[in-house]
Amino acid sequence: MSTTKPHELTPTHQAPPRASDVFGMLTFSGDTMMKRLPSDVHASLLKTIEQGLPLDPAVANTVAVAMKDWALDNGATHYCHWFQPLTGMTAEKHDAFLSILGDGTAIEKLSGNQLIQGEPDASSFPSGGIRDTYEARGYTAWDATSPAFLLRNPGGVTTLCIPTAFVSWTGEALDKKTPLLRSIRAVSEQAMRILKIFGTDKGVAQVVATLGCEQEYFLIDRDLYRARLDLTITGRTLIGAMPPKGHQLDDHYFGAIPDRVISFMAAAEHRLFELGVPVKTRHNEVAPGQYELAPTFELANIAADHQMVCMHVLKMTAREFGFECLLHEKPFAGVNGSGKHNNWSLATNTGVNLLDPHEETHHNLQFLTFLCGVIRAVDTHADLLRASIASAANDHRLGANEAPPAIMSIYLGSMLTDILNQLQHGSPKKTIKGGQLDLGAGTLPMLPRAASDRNRTSPFAFTGNKFEFRAVGSTASVAWPNTVLNTIIAESFDAIATAIENKAGKNASGAKLDEAVCSVLKDTVTNHRRVCFDGDGYSAAWHSEAKKRGLPNLRNTSEALPVFESKTAQELFSKYSVLSPIELKARAEVLMELYVTVVGIEARTMATMVRTQILPAATRAQCELADAVGSSRAAGVECPDEELALRNWVQKLSNLRTALATLDKAEHKEFDDIAQHMRQCSDDVVTAMAEVRTHCDSIEKWTPADLWPLPTYAEMLLDR
Numbered sequence: 001m002s003t004t005k006p007h008e009l010t011p012t013h014q015a016p017p018r019a020s021d022v023f024g025m026l027t028f029s030g031d032t033m034m035k036r037l038p039s040d041v042h043a044s045l046l047k048t049i050e051q052g053l054p055l056d057p058a059v060a061n062t063v064a065v066a067m068k069d070w071a072l073d074n075g076a077t078h079y080c081h082w083f084q085p086l087t088g089m090t091a092e093k094h095d096a097f098l099s100i101l102g103d104g105t106a107i108e109k110l111s112g113n114q115l116i117q118g119e120p121d122a123s124s125f126p127s128g129g130i131r132d133t134y135e136a137r138g139y140t141a142w143d144a145t146s147p148a149f150l151l152r153n154p155g156g157v158t159t160l161c162i163p164t165a166f167v168s169w170t171g172e173a174l175d176k177k178t179p180l181l182r183s184i185r186a187v188s189e190q191a192m193r194i195l196k197i198f199g200t201d202k203g204v205a206q207v208v209a210t211l212g213c214e215q216e217y218f219l220i221d222r223d224l225y226r227a228r229l230d231l232t233i234t235g236r237t238l239i240g241a242m243p244p245k246g247h248q249l250d251d252h253y254f255g256a257i258p259d260r261v262i263s264f265m266a267a268a269e270h271r272l273f274e275l276g277v278p279v280k281t282r283h284n285e286v287a288p289g290q291y292e293l294a295p296t297f298e299l300a301n302i303a304a305d306h307q308m309v310c311m312h313v314l315k316m317t318a319r320e321f322g323f324e325c326l327l328h329e330k331p332f333a334g335v336n337g338s339g340k341h342n343n344w345s346l347a348t349n350t351g352v353n354l355l356d357p358h359e360e361t362h363h364n365l366q367f368l369t370f371l372c373g374v375i376r377a378v379d380t381h382a383d384l385l386r387a388s389i390a391s392a393a394n395d396h397r398l399g400a401n402e403a404p405p406a407i408m409s410i411y412l413g414s415m416l417t418d419i420l421n422q423l424q425h426g427s428p429k430k431t432i433k434g435g436q437l438d439l440g441a442g443t444l445p446m447l448p449r450a451a452s453d454r455n456r457t458s459p460f461a462f463t464g465n466k467f468e469f470r471a472v473g474s475t476a477s478v479a480w481p482n483t484v485l486n487t488i489i490a491e492s493f494d495a496i497a498t499a500i501e502n503k504a505g506k507n508a509s510g511a512k513l514d515e516a517v518c519s520v521l522k523d524t525v526t527n528h529r530r531v532c533f534d535g536d537g538y539s540a541a542w543h544s545e546a547k548k549r550g551l552p553n554l555r556n557t558s559e560a561l562p563v564f565e566s567k568t569a570q571e572l573f574s575k576y577s578v579l580s581p582i583e584l585k586a587r588a589e590v591l592m593e594l595y596v597t598v599v600g601i602e603a604r605t606m607a608t609m610v611r612t613q614i615l616p617a618a619t620r621a622q623c624e625l626a627d628a629v630g631s632s633r634a635a636g637v638e639c640p641d642e643e644l645a646l647r648n649w650v651q652k653l654s655n656l657r658t659a660l661a662t663l664d665k666a667e668h669k670e671f672d673d674i675a676q677h678m679r680q681c682s683d684d685v686v687t688a689m690a691e692v693r694t695h696c697d698s699i700e701k702w703t704p705a706d707l708w709p710l711p712t713y714a715e716m717l718l719d720r
C-alpha cells in the first residue's frame, strides 16, 4: 500500500533562534519572577524553591497577581492546574481569567486561593478503589518548586499551566508527583545523616535528587500512521512483516539527520527552550526512523515535569512536519525498541554531586558510603525496582536483546569493582587510573582515558558520576520509577547511617570514624555485591548466573506488579511516609488494571484488523490464485504449482482463522480478581496475539502488494 506522498518541506532559510535568547521565556521563574515580585515575596518563595522550606501561604495572593499579569502580557487567556493522575498522562482543566464584579463588570483575576488550590472532579481518574465513582471530590495543590509555564498551541491559544499535586478529598495521593516529592524528602533526610557523619553537612540545607532523561522515539509519516488502526489506537504495530533491511548495516545510528527530521527537531527544541526544558543532545538512534533527545539534568521533580512536557511537545510538533512521533516502547517488532534512560544522582543544594568519585576514590569514604547505599538498595529491593518500570508496552522491549534484561543488576566498571574488592579486605589503598590513550598519529591529541569502560547491557549502570537506569520505558512517566528508587535508597542510607553511628558512636571522627565506616561498608559489600555484574547482560550465561546468585528475574508485568502488594513494600513505603498502605495498594491496582486494559484493547484492535482488513485482502488474493488455476485449466493447461499454491494459501487462511478464534476466546474471559486477570492476559491473550501475528506476517509476505491493505514496515521505516 503506497498511496501517500512524502510530506514536502517548504524551505524558509530562517535560522532557529539561539537557545540562550529564548530559554525559559514562557516560564514564571528566574529573572521574570524576580522582576515581577516584590523582593520580600520573592525571597520567601525562593526559600521554598531552593531550600525546601514550607510555602508561606501569605505570599500566594501577591504571586498569583504577578503570575496572572505576566501570563496576560504573554497572550494567555486561561489558566489550569496541571497535574499527573495515575493514568500516566497529564491532566488540565482550563479556567478563563474571568471574574464578574457585583456591577456586572468583567475583570481578569487569579486569586491566591485559586493559585494554591484547585478542586477538579476526581471521579473519572483511576483511584485504585480509594474512592467510589460517586465520591468525586479531589484537590490539586500548587507545587511552587516547579515553574509555572505557558503552553501555546500553533493556533496561538495560550494557557498558563500551574504544576500541582493531586489528592483525594480524603487526602490520599492520586497522582505521580506527590509520592515523588515525598520520596525526594525521604532520601534527602537520610543522605543528610551521612553528610553529618562525615561532617560535610555545614551550609547544606538539603540533598536533592538530580535527573536527566534521554528520550528515544520514532518518526513516521503521519499519513501512513493514520492508515493503520493498530498505530492510531495502540501506538504500536500489532502485525507487520520484517522488511528486507532493518538495522543490520548500522547505517542509521548517529547518521546524518534527514532534513525534514532536523527541521522538526529544531522546532521542537525551540518550543522546549521557551518552556525552560534544557534539551541538549539530538541524534539518530539504532533503528531506522528512530531518534533521541536528551536534556541537561535538573532537580528530579522539575525533570519529571519537563519529561511530560517534552513528550507533549514532540508529539504536537511532529504533526506540523507531517510526522507522527511514536513514543511507544516497541512500535515495530524485530527492530530496536525505545527507552528513556533515567540518569540519576544526588547532590547537595549547594551543587556538590555526591556520586562523584573524584580522583583518589579510595580516600573518598563518603562517596563509597553513598555508592554502597545504592548497591544495598538495588540488591535488597531489586523486585520493586523491576516492578517500577513494568508495563504492557515495556514487556515487549525488556530482555529483547536490545534492551536490558528484566534481571536488575548494577554495572560498576573496573575501577570501582577493584575498590569494592579492597573494601572487602580492609581499607582501600589505591585507585586504578585510566591513563592516556595514544592514538599513534602524531597529529592527533593524546586522550585522557576513563578508568572504566561503559556497558550498554546493564539495566542500572554507573556512568562516571551518576547511575543510568536504562530499563525505564519510553512512554513512562519517570516520576514513579524515581519515587521507588529514592525510597529504596533512603532505606539503605538509613540502615548504613545507623550502623555507622552504632559502631563509631555519635560525632566520631578521624581514624575511629574511618574504621567504623570501612567495617560497615565491608559488610554491605559482602552481603550485597551479588547484584553487581559487569559482563554481558544479554547473554544466556548471565541468566543462569543470576539465578545461582538468587537474583529475582520477574520476566513480565504480570510477575512484577504483585510485588507492590507485599508486606515488605507496604512497610518500606509507609516507614518513609512516601505512600500509606492504602495508597500503595491503590497504585498496584491501577497499574494492574491498566495492564489488562491495554492488552484487551490491543487484542480487540488486532482482531478487528484481521477480520476487516487482513482476511478480506487475503481472500481477494485467494480469488486471484483460484482464477489463475481455473482459467489455466479452462485453457487446457495443467498448473500444478498454482494449484499447490492455492491449497497452501487456503491452509494459511484457515490457520489464521483458528488463531483468531483462540484470541477471541482468550480475550472474552471475565475475572473478578485483577491479579488473576492479569496473569491470564499475560499467559493466554499475549500468547494468542503472537500466534495471530505469525500467521498475518506470513500472509503479508505473499500477498500481492496492490492488495495489501496496510502501510508496510519498509514504507514506514525506510522511506525518508
Ligand code: ADP
Pocket: 210, 211, 212, 213, 214, 281, 294, 295, 296, 297, 298, 341, 343, 344, 345, 346, 353, 465, 466, 468
Ligand atoms: P549517553 O547517551 O552517553 O548516556 P547523554 O549525553 O545522551 O549520554 O545523556 C546523559 C544524561 O545524563 C544527560 O541528560 C545528562 O544531563 C545527565 N546527567 C549528567 N550528569 C548528571 C547528574 N549528576 N545527575 C543526573 N543526570 C545527569
Ligand code: MG
Pocket: 214, 341, 468
Ligand atoms: Mg544513555
